[in-house]
Amino acid sequence: MKRKRRNQVLDWTSARLLQGLLGCLARAPEGPAYFLASLAGKLFWRISPSRRERALENLFLALGEKASPALAKESFSSLMKVALDFVRLPSMLRRGEFAGRVDFSGFTPLLEEAGEGGVIFVTGHLGSWEVGGVALARRRGELHVIARRVENPYLDRLVFRGRTEAGLVVHPRRGGMRPLARALKEGKDAGVLLDQNQRKRGIFVPVFGRLASTDRSAAALAFRLGRPVVVGFALREGKGFRFRMVPGGLLRPTPGEKEGKDLEGFTRRIVEAMEKIILRFPGQYLWLHNRYRTRPPGEE
Numbered sequence: 001m002k003r004k005r006r007n008q009v010l011d012w013t014s015a016r017l018l019q020g021l022l023g024c025l026a027r028a029p030e031g032p033a034y035f036l037a038s039l040a041g042k043l044f045w046r047i048s049p050s051r052r053e054r055a056l057e058n059l060f061l062a063l064g065e066k067a068s069p070a071l072a073k074e075s076f077s078s079l080m081k082v083a084l085d086f087v088r089l090p091s092m093l094r095r096g097e098f099a100g101r102v103d104f105s106g107f108t109p110l111l112e113e114a115g116e117g118g119v120i121f122v123t124g125h126l127g128s129w130e131v132g133g134v135a136l137a138r139r140r141g142e143l144h145v146i147a148r149r150v151e152n153p154y155l156d157r158l159v160f161r162g163r164t165e166a167g168l169v170v171h172p173r174r175g176g177m178r179p180l181a182r183a184l185k186e187g188k189d190a191g192v193l194l195d196q197n198q199r200k201r202g203i204f205v206p207v208f209g210r211l212a213s214t215d216r217s218a219a220a221l222a223f224r225l226g227r228p229v230v231v232g233f234a235l236r237e238g239k240g241f242r243f244r245m246v247p248g249g250l251l252r253p254t255p256g257e258k259e260g261k262d263l264e265g266f267t268r269r270i271v272e273a274m275e276k277i278i279l280r281f282p283g284q285y286l287w288l289h290n291r292y293r294t295r296p297p298g299e300e
């Protein structure tokens with residue numbers, strides 16, 4: 001299907017307006033800025049009934065009777081704070097404040113256990129994934145990731161520049177996992193977000209008890225290159241720009257998984273490690289994503 005031609009004037013105007021707004025938020029005092037981000041999340045909750053319903057459905061699937069509208073609403077505010085994290089990152093880095101805002105103490109033993117060579121870091125939309133990626137890049141020297149392009153080309157350049165200036169090596173989705181495999185072979189690290197619906201070539205594994213199409217890339221890279229998978233998240237501490245790197249575990253394919261080339265079994269173990277941390281901090285998770293959109297063959 002031919003893609004609809006975009007309005008360049010509208011794209012440019014909206015990008016400049018957003019850049020100006022984000023610039024103001026980046027320079028605003030931390031407390032008021034994050035208070036406004038939290039309010040924006042609550043407003044998003046009120047005006048988005050379809051996303052609100054999906055978030056509640058996903059949260060109930062994961063937590064059962066422990067699920068509540070208050071937790072779902074908190075996750076909307078958390079999303080807005082992640083957007084604010086992204087625009088405040090450059091100034092934090094310029095002022096040399098970033099390292100002091102991210103606590104690595106509980107994560108360091110896992111990095112030491114992973115040993116020398118490239119590591120496959122797996123995370124999800126919990127806490128602040130933008131901060132987590134930059135923290136690992138700064139700590140380890142380089143982190144290669146694949147990112148979805150923004151449809152507005154001016155916004156796309158803005159996001160791409162922000163991520164690369166913060167220390168990430170960003171590759172487009174076109175080309176698959178080849179750039180990550182290349183980086184791992186050179187002893188560099190790769191980062192994978194593993195909790196989004198995979199429309200094509202996904203592996204169906206249980207996610208909070210329901211089958212979901214899941215990216216196979218982390219498992220495939222581990223099988224192919226023999227590198228360990230480290231699950232972890234940057235969890236927010238308090239209401240502003242302070243974080244703690246929380247480990248979810250270090251995983252390697254078992255001999256049985258290797259022999260049977262069991263990508264599904266290894267992916268399931270990665271997802272289970274992620275779920276354990278998500279369930280500890282449900283208010284910081286992105287419940288509004290349509291995680292179960294792609295269904296297994298034969299299932300309506």
